[in-house]
Each structure stands twice: as structure tokens, then as C-alpha cells.
Amino acid sequence: MSPMSSLNRRALLTGLGASAGVFAIGSPAVIGQAKPRVVVIGGGAGGGTAARYIAKDSAGALNVTLVEPSRQFVTCFHSNLVVGGYKQMADISHSYEKMAAANGITMAHDMAARIDRDRKVVMLAGGQALPYDRLVVSPGIDLRYDSVPGWGREHETAMPHAWKAGPQTTLLVNRLNAVPNGGVIVMIAPPNPYRCPPGPYERVSMFAHVLKKAGKDRCKIFIIDPKENFSKQALFQEGWDRHYPGMVEWLGPKIHEGVKSVDPKTGTVVTGFETYKDAALVNVIPAQFAGEIVRSAGLANASGYCPIDPASMRSTIDANIFIVGDASIAGDMPKSAFSANSQAKVAAMTVRGELTGSRVFPARYTNTCWSLINDDDAIKVGGQFEPRPDKITSTVPFVSQLRESADLRKQTQAENIGWYAGIVADIFT
Template sequence: MKRRQFVQSIGAGSALAGLGLMSGCATTGGSSAKVVVVGGGFGGATAAKYVRLFSNNSIDVTLIEPNAAFVSCPMSNLVVGGHSTMAEITTPYSNLSQRHGVKVVRDMVDSIDPVKRTVKLASGGELPYDRLILSPGIDFMPTLPGMAKAGAADKVLHAWKAGPQTVALRQQLEALPDGGTYAISIPLAPYRCPPGPYERACMVASYFKVAKPKSKVVIFDANDDITSKKGLFTKAWADHYAGMIEYRPKHKLVDVDAVTNTLKFEFNDDFKAGVANVLPDMRAGNIAVKTGLATANARWCEVDFLTFESKAQKNIHVLGDAIQIAPAMPKSGHMANAHGKTCAAAVVALLNGQEPLANPLYANTCYSFVTAKDVVHVASVHKYDAEKKTMVTVPGSGGLSSAASELEGAYAKAWARNIWADSLA
């Protein structure tokens, strides 16, 4: 199979039909079972939809999500660069309820009682569950004292949760005078979307190249080197943004002065930016930590990869960016979508007294825009290793783009449409 065909074949949705997840799942049993899903991102929305599908709509599914619509982190850097709009990356939750019978509750979760198997809502209500699927995404660790000061978080943005901060960061870039500097600070891995910060640097530079040609992009990376697609990004910077993007590795951020937009580093000189874009250290979402599920360095949730059941609490499954990842498994939207299907199949099987699939296999593709049209990708395939009890990459699978191209740009946009539909339509 040619590389281009392979990349297309592991796009959103195909990880389901060809990998055996549907086998033995459809059932008419479990009619009294209740599944509560917390978080309507790629993992949670997919899990909610597929529990209904795999159970022939016999299992009662409630999705708790505070937002009125899903806003995609993948493709949001295009909005930052001025090449897309928020409307184009936003999908309503209405299809989950209207087409699949998922009960969507717009609320936050205040607490979870694993013994009583109940979820307490911020509004005061309480929901019982037989199985709880938690897809809380990421939250940020309070390691930067300056960001705790009044008004700091409204000025020095992360925009790493697509939504209002995406728009606000775009507005900051528009207000920056020509000749000003945009600085992005990247935390030590693991963090959500390994290539995302480098893609963002490209998108900001693409805007500067047209509108503010005297401006610069400076990347401060706490890691020793670029964590994903190094050769492809460095080539894009040289080919398209020579003299405009500066990359500085081994710059661990220890504080921020939001009044002056000054970044302070552990061993390097302070840097004052026109626009400071700080990605703090990340961990599993607050509700997972509060429930005692973040057992890996108090940051990430350890799970059984056959079912995504928490190793800390029975009957609670954790998906997506919040988990302690397997080797070479990225924290990506595509991966969370695969988690959601695998978990949904396992939950339906368990609620019907069946064994979960013993050999799950799924794929990941991550596209990155290096210009408004040119895109590169990285792909991987992961299978369960029964001896190691974790997911491992399939030898010889996946790979990188040979070069950026507009054709891959078309693939990237098709991938986004497909995965949004697979998760939410």
C-alpha cells in the first residue's frame, strides 16, 4: 500500500470497522444499565455515541458537558493565524441526543462518589451510574507564581483549550505593532498535542509574513529539542520564514510578569515579548485529580488499556489526554477518539457479562499546518501487548510526510471533518 493510501486508510472512523471493535458488542441486554460520561471532547463524545451504537441503544447514556458546543483544538491554530474561523471548528452536541439518544446535561461535575457510584453536579443534582467514563482533558499546574496574580491569566494566554482564548490570542496578534515579538513557551513533555506549539509558531509567522513583516516569533522550549516532526518543521521555518522564527531549546519557564509580558527562565535571561503565549505544565483534568485517579506523579491517570478502567477505582474509565500514555502514544484528538471506541466496546461487553476485546488495535494521524495551505503529518499504529499489558507501536507502521504539500492540506481538512462527524454526528 502506498504511503498516501495508508495515511487515508487510518483516518477518523476507519479504526473501528477494520479493527474488530464491533465484533460481539451489539446486544439487546443491559437495558437497565446506566453509563455516565463526563466531558464532551474527542474521547467523551465518541464514547457516549458508541456505547449507544454498540448496545443497540439499550444502555442509558448521559453526557455531562458544560459547553453548548464542541470546539476543536485540532485546526484551532488556523484561527490564531487568521486562516479559519471559530464557526468552522465548532460542532453542536445536538446530534448526540437527536440521532443517538444520548442525554446531554449542560453542567459541571462537583464530585464523584466511587463507592455509591454517583456523580454530583455543580447545580446540585446527582446521577447514579453503573459505569462512569471520564474524559476530563487537561488542566494546568500552578507552577508559575506570576500567573496567580489578578488579571495575569487574562493577559498572558495559553489558548490550549480551544474557545475564548483562541479568539483573544488572535486579537492580541492583530494589535501587536509591526516589529513586535510573539513568544511561545513550551513545557516539558508530556503535554497535549506534541507538534501543536510548533504548528502555532508557523501559523503566527504566516500572519506576520503578510501583515507584519518586521515582527518575529521566538519559541522557548523547555525540552532539549523539538518533540515532534523536527525535520519537517525546521525545513518549513527555513523555506518560508527565514529570519522570522527563532527556536531556543532548554528554556524552562519558572515565572511570568504579566504586567510587562516578561518570561523568566531557570537558567536563561529574561525575555520581554509583545505577545506572550505561555503553555503551562499540564496534568489530568481537575475532577480526575480530585477523585484520586491521577496516580502517575499526581498528574496522569493510569488505566487498563483493554478497557480504560482506572487502576485506582473500579467502574470508572478514563480517556484521552488525561491518561498516563503508553510508549510512543501521543496526547492527540485522534488518539482520544480511538480510546473512546475501545472503551465503549469494553463497557458494553462488561455490562453484558462478556469479556472485552483481548487485542485492541488502533491508529493515530496528526496533521500540522506549516503554511496556510501546506501540511505535514505523522502517523502510527498501536496494538495491545498482553505480556507488557500496554499498547505498543506496530513495527514498520506509520511514518512521516516526505515533504509538506497542499495535497496533505486537503487531507487534513477532510480528516477534521471526518473525525468531528465520527465523534459528534
Template sequence: MHNFTRRHFLKAFGITSAAALTGIGLTPLAAHSAGKAHVVVVGGGTGGATAARYLKQLSPDMAVTLIEPNATYVTCYGSNWVLGGFESIEAITHGYDNLRDRDGVDVIQDKVIGVDADSRTVRLESGDSLQYDKLVMSPGIDFKYDDMPGIEEADAETIPHAWKAGSQTELLRAQLQAMPNGGVYVMVAPPNPYRCPPGPYERVSMVAYYLKTHKPRSKVIVLDPKEGFAKQGLFEEGWAEHYGDMIEWRGGSNGGRVEEIDVSGKTAHADGGQERVRADVMNFVPAQRAGQIAHDAGLTNEQGWASVDQRTFKSVMDDNIYVIGDASVAGAMPKSGHAANNQGKIVAAAILRELSGQEPLDPSSASTCYGLITLDYGVSIAAVYQYQNGAQAAVEGSGGVSPLGQSSTFRRQEAEHTRAWYAGITQDIWG
């Protein structure tokens, strides 16, 4: 990964920071007029760190505070490569020194425990509080363990989700390393909507890559409540070519709808209790919702996600709060890292325009989602989005998915683009 730079990424995909912002309405007047306003950003992941960095770069006089409880952030995108055994957890871990020292963002390592919208104040776990003119929330996801009988959040120390990268990634990796040759890895995939639509299937690929290399008599089973998944044809083509019958995917109407999990027995009960699938390593990815602080702040809808004005990502619940990233309802935009990165830029421009008294413009953005099936076999899906008729909509005829039936050279190039994309986007976010 480290052989690729942001320059290579930008050259490969024809993107620059300035070009990325032309579609979201930034003008020099907006940046200048923001003055000494104070914007607080909650959450230092992909969306939050992007918003903080671009706000400060585009309006240097603005006071921008980023609040994040952890000293570093481990990206979910790229974490499957750690499970595949060819990348380290350190390589997908990012700090905030550049945002603080070079960009001038005030980074506070603390946790937000409350938001008072009336007084425009956030309360911190340390006992401090901060006032804001505008608040950007990028709280990520939390899990709905209540939706699955038999398993609780505390059981993640036995049956990991690894859908928040870091210690959970390392736990799942250790379990795979300890699994006997000939053992069974079972993933219980989440229902829609969830973070990173193709993510479970790249994970299955990377687990199979590790097992084929080190424990080739093992089996991979995916129990999926859905009847299909993102890039399914591409993944299944790659699985057949590289893993034969090692991977078995079961959709919702074919025994994939899990109704209960026996934690002690590492057994999934499906198909009305008629089917019992026992695992040596079980990876349960629960149903998801917006991060807890969004609920506590009263920003979520009945489905557990934050509804926003998709033109600006301003919360429909409060005129001074914006919600971006996986937690938001963003029309056709997926819950992906690249989408969150774009949303961070959209909200930066929207805030600058509002503070300068300018009307918001209709933003355009793009999202590319890569996946590895082996170290040298990549697939991708891309789309362009534009605000139309009150929602983020995919632009007809834009983007597309990798074509089926391509050569090993083509797939190797996609794998190289995958790693270049990661290097470029993470440098764009955290410097």
C-alpha cells in the same frame, strides 16, 4: 474545511466505523447483552463524545448520559488555523444536537462536582445526582501554574495559554491583530507530557503565517524547556523555506528554559536569569495534568495523570470507572485528538463486553497527527498501536512521518489531507 466530508476522509484513509472496531473486540452478543445498563460519560470533548455516541449506537437499549457544562465544544486541533487567519472559531465549534436527537444520548448541560464511587453516583452543580453502572471520565487537562513563578491562572486574561480552545483562542487572535508590525510574539512551550505534542510548533507556524501576511517585520521566538520536539526536522524545514529567520526556536540548553515570567512587563526570564526576553504578545502554555474532576475523584497518580488498565482504560483506582483522552496514562499513545477518539471506541467495546460477561480482548488502534506550516503546506505523523505486555505499544514498522525534501505538490496534498481528516473525525465524534 467544509468541502471535505466524512466519506472523503474514510475513503482516503481506508477507515470505517466497523473496521475501526474490529480490533477492540466488539461482538453483536456484547451489544445485545448490555441491556438497560446506565453508563454516565463525564466530558463532551473528543474522547467523551465518541464513547457516548458509540455506546448508544452499538447498544441502543443502553441508557447513556453525557454530562458537559458547555453547550458547544471548541476543538484544540484546528484552533491554530484560527490564529493563522484562514479559519473561523465557528468552524471548529461543535454541538450535541446530533448525539441527542439522532443517536439518543441523554445530554445534560451541567458540571460534575463530585463522584461517590461506593454508591456509584455523580453529583452535579445544579444539585442533581445520577447513578451509574459504569462511569467514563474524559476530563481533559488542567494547568500547573504553580510550576512557573511570577504567573497565576488569572493572568491568562493577559497572557493567554489558548490550550483550551474558545475564548482563549479569540483572545490570542485579538492580541496578534493588535500587535505592531515589527513586534515580537513569544511562546513559552510546555514540558512533557502535554496535550498534542506537535501542537506548539504548528501554532508557531500559523502565527508566522499570519504575521508574514500582515506584519512581515515581526519576530517569533519559541522558548522551550525541551531539547527537541515532535516532527522537528519537518517543521524546521518548512520554517526555513517559508519564513526565513522570522522564527527562532531555543531549546532547553540554549536559553529556552524559562524560570520566571514578569506578567506586567511581558518578559520571560531564562538561563539562570541571565536572559530576558520581552514580548509584545506572550503565549504561555503551562505544564499540564489531568482535569480537576479526576483529581477530586481520587483517580490520579503522583504525576497528576490517571493510571488505567491500558487494555480497557479502566481506572486502576476503581473497577467501575474508566478514564480516556488526554487525562489518562496510555503508554505509547499520544495525548492527541485522534488517540482520544480511538480510546472512546476502545472503552465502548470494553464496557459492552464486561456487561455481557465477556473477557476483554487486546485492542488495536491508530493515531494520525497532522500539522500545517502554511495554508498549503502540511506534515503528518502516524502510528498503529496494540495492547502488548500490559501497555499500549506502537506496532513496529507501522506508521511514520512525512518524508523530508518533498515537493510543493506533496505538501499541498498533506494540507488537503489535514482538512479532510478534521472534517472526518469531527463528524465521527459529534455527527
């Protein structure tokens, strides 16, 4: 028996075996085909990791194509450090060339326009058709432009979101630097679930850091939050009181009674409690849902996100498709790059197991979200997670404590910097 036919026979057996009892998958398309085909949509934290691990660990046995319109990926993670002046845009921009060449990944620099689930084909915006045996999708989030009254796509220059990194990040930095002493910043924070739960509050810390460093300590930052509470709240508020006394004011929904309207022309934010006029900067972070490609393919539920099998990240709606990262409903795991990277490795292992017969181990997930409050003062929250029948469940949580020593906080920031170097190497090399 030739090595290829033995591979295909094993793939057929394991593919069916792994899925039996969960879904009735039709005959795998691997029979009589040179190599099983894996398509990955989205070259961010989830998709980049999945493509690299599937290609690297299958050592040429699988045909892996990564669909991503950008030639350079700008990470949202650590974009708040660009806002704070600790990093430059170049530090968070990464090209795909090295990763593609080193791991034998075919890049398709285009948008996936449609997933034809019946034919198992991804249609690209440019017209190309990519057939797949397994598809991994990690499109991240889309912004809900209709979620803040008076604000929409056409207002993202006047009132930036910077919740997708790139030109929006640069715009936010420029607008922040132009805030005069005594100027007012209003952040409209997003409702759950959204990408990076501590992200808005780390960003506020970076706003305050930049203003204070520039001697603009008469500025005020108001956070209009639709949530009753937020990630690492006591730690952030302790940090704001210590480093930026009187500068940051957080308002929960019971106080502000909702955002009634915004006027991007005049920098006005009207809430049930107060009207903020002539704000020097309004940072609108709207509500979010899974990227359009998975919603239009019928892979999301009424929540706007995609249900998955906690043990594999396989879509509960289509057994040939895996959804990782922000677009998935990942139980107790927050929407973070760390989570997306961890979930992608589980999906990659399962895909390889089904298509090449390699061993599939029980899924284990991890996450840590670090946040910088000021120079050498970082906090973290995280844990380990396990698949349970109903959801991915937190098993060993941890969080920084109030009044930690300066040394520990400095060490936490060193971990944060080390994590970033590690994760980008884990994706882009």
C-alpha cells in the same frame, strides 16, 4: 424468559467474566433494573465519542447520560487553523443537540463535582446524583497555573495560553493581529506530557504565516522550550527556514537555562540567558495534568494522569471506570483528539460487552497528528498501536520526510481537512 431478564443474566455473566482475575467487582447493579446505566463525563473528543458509540451500538439497551457543562464544544483541534486565518471560530464549534437526539443520549449540562466510587454515583454541581453501572471519564487536561513563575490564572488575558479553545483562541487571534511590524512574540512551550505534542510548533508556524502575510516580516518569534527536542522538530525547522527565514528562533533548555520569571504587566520574560522586554505577545503554555474530577476521585497517580489497562482503557484503580483521552496514561499514544477518539471506541466496545453481552474484539488503536506550516504545506506523524501488558505500544509508526514534494505536502493538508470533517461527524451526529 423475558428479553430483559435474558439480557440481564448475560450482562451479569459477561460483566463478571470480563473482569475476573483483574478485579473483584461487586454484584453488578444491573439486576432488577430497567436498563444498565452508563454515565460519561466530558463531551470532548474522548467522552463525546464514547457516549455516541455506547448509545448508538447498544440501540436502546443502555441508559447513556453525557455530563458536559458547555452547550457548544469548541475543538482545540484545528484551533491553530483559526489562529492562522484558515478557519473561523464557527467552523470549530459544535452543538450536542443532534448527537443526543439521534442516538438517544441524555445530556446533563452541568459540571461533575464529585465521583462517589463506593456508591457508584456521580454528583453534579447542581446537586443531581447520577448512579452508574459503568462510568467513562474524559475530562481532558487542566493547566498547572503554578508552573511558570509570575504567571497564573489571573494573567491569562495579559498572557493568553489558548490551550483550551474558546474565548482564549479569539483573544490570541486579536493579540496576534495587533503585533506591530518589528514586534516580538515569545512562546513559553510546555514540558512533557501535554496535549498535542506538535501543537505549539504548528501554532508558531501560524503566527509566522499571519505576520508574513500582513507584511510584518521584521517580527521575531522566540520559543522558550523546557524540552531538549520536540515533535517533528527537523520538519518544522526546515519549514520555518523555507517560509519564514530569520523569523523563528527555538531555544532549548541548555541555551535559555529556564524561565526565571514573567511580568504580565510589562510583557517581560526573564530567562537564564536573556530578558525579553516589551513583548507584543507572550503565549504561555503551562505544564498540564489530568482534569480535576479524576484527580480528586483518586484515579490519577503521582504523574497527575490516570493509569489504565492497555487492552480496554479501564482504570487500574477502579474496575467500573474507564478513562480515555488526555487524562489517561496511554503509553506511546500522544495526547490528541485522534487518540482520544480511538481509545473511546475501545472503552465503548468493552462497556457494551460487559453490560449487554455484545462481542468484544481485541483492542487496536490508531493516531495521526497533522500540522500545517504554511499554505498547502502540511506534515504528519502517526501510527498504529497495540495493547501490551505494560503499555499501549507503537507498532507501525510513520512520519513525513524532509524535502517532500509540494504535491505530497498539499495532499497531506487535504487529509488533515478530511480528517477533521470525519472526526466531528463521528462525535457530533
